[in-house]
Amino acid sequence: MSQHDTDTPDVVIEHLPVERLDELEPLWHAMLDHLVLKGNPVPIRPAAESWLLRRAVYEEILQRPEAFALVARRNGRPVGYAVVRIDDADPVWYTGDPQAELESLALLPDERGRGLGTRLMDVVEAELEKLGVSDLTIGVDLVNDGALRFYERRGYRGGFLLMYGRPGGGEWTALKRERERPYRSMWLPDGPPKE
Amino acid sequence: MHFSQTDAEPEGAPATDVAIEFIGVDDLALIEPLWADLVEHHRSFRGFPPLREPADSWPRMVALYRELLEEPDAFLMVARRGDDVVGYAAVRTQGPEQVWKTGERLAELETLSIAEGERGSGVGTLMMDEVERECARRGIDDLFIGVEIFNQGAFRFYERLGYHHCFTWLYGKPATMLKERDPEEKAGGR
Secondary structure, three states: OOOOHHHOOOEEEEEOOHHHHHHHHHHHHHHHHHHHHOOOOOOEOOHHHHHHHHHHHHHHHOOOOOOEEEEEEEOOEEEEEEEEEEEOOOOOEOOOOOEEEEEEEEEOHHHOOOOHHHHHHHHHHHHHHHHOOOOEEEEEEOOOHHHHHHHHHOOOEEEEEEEEEOOOOOOOHHHHHHHHOOOOOOOOOOOOOOO | OOOOEEOOOOOOOOOOOOEEEEEOHHHHHHHHHHHHHHHHHHHOOOOOOOEOOHHHHHHHHHHHHHHHOOOOOOEEEEEEEOOEEEEEEEEEEEOOOOOEOOOOOEEEEEEEEEOHHHOOOOHHHHHHHHHHHHHHHOOOOOEEEEEEOOOHHHHHHHHHOOOEEEEEEEEEOHHHHHHHOOOOOOOOOO
């Protein structure tokens, strides 16, 4: 994939009011499709159901006045978007107060690799600077290696890893371990009866 | 975003002379020394953003734990060896997840701290057994765990318990990174 900053002169980036969030639904679907195609290790929700949950979160996020949604339009049609949430300072880390999180950044498939992500991120970062917010956190699915490299090239670094397990799916991992080596907890409040 | 703080060393069989006990918001003072141990351990990895001093973050964590324990099905447990508290775990619940097809409620291991001299002694395994049991009792199937990127001991520990890396959190200060930026780019993301 090659990239050229000059490939998107006919794209306009503007703020998206919360009433028009539904314009983003096809872009959200494209992002989910991308994760499915990449073989995401955690199963992905059906797109329409996922969008309803996602939109509700955006509505909540955008109630905070500094938070914002950006949409990139080519001939009026949304081809990319970004949503930034604003939170109070982190309890554990020396972040600024408030701090920002890139809640979403999604592009239509044929818009990827043409500099549009860069333009969106340039606007995100410029907006944050205007707001005086210095810290930005970005979450990336493990299978989305292109996105990870994109953000790393911009200077973002890990960070934190999120691990997932389904101990309750099928047989409980704890119970499997128990079979492998006898479980010897001294205290089992209201727990399942030991055999 | 707030990152969960978890810690444990690869270890074998669970500790046998350690008891697990659930605690409530009134018992938070019990675990303050273990919070300090966790922060000191994480500082040794030199990740970033930099960590607050334990004296600075502890009151913030107390507020977070108080808020968290109001969530349905959240819980906090300690491991005791005799009179000593040698570990604690905090689990929060949320859901439904918007992207991942998990159960309606899912759990996140907000904190797992093992006292410095107790790492690798089986306390972590014992606590994870209890965390999973408690989630099962509450009908929660899915558990997410945040691990500091340089904490290889903890990463291996959770992998051995059947957890897999699925997501990465990146962090930066865009205004100060701007000067060093490589103009090449490629897009994607969530």
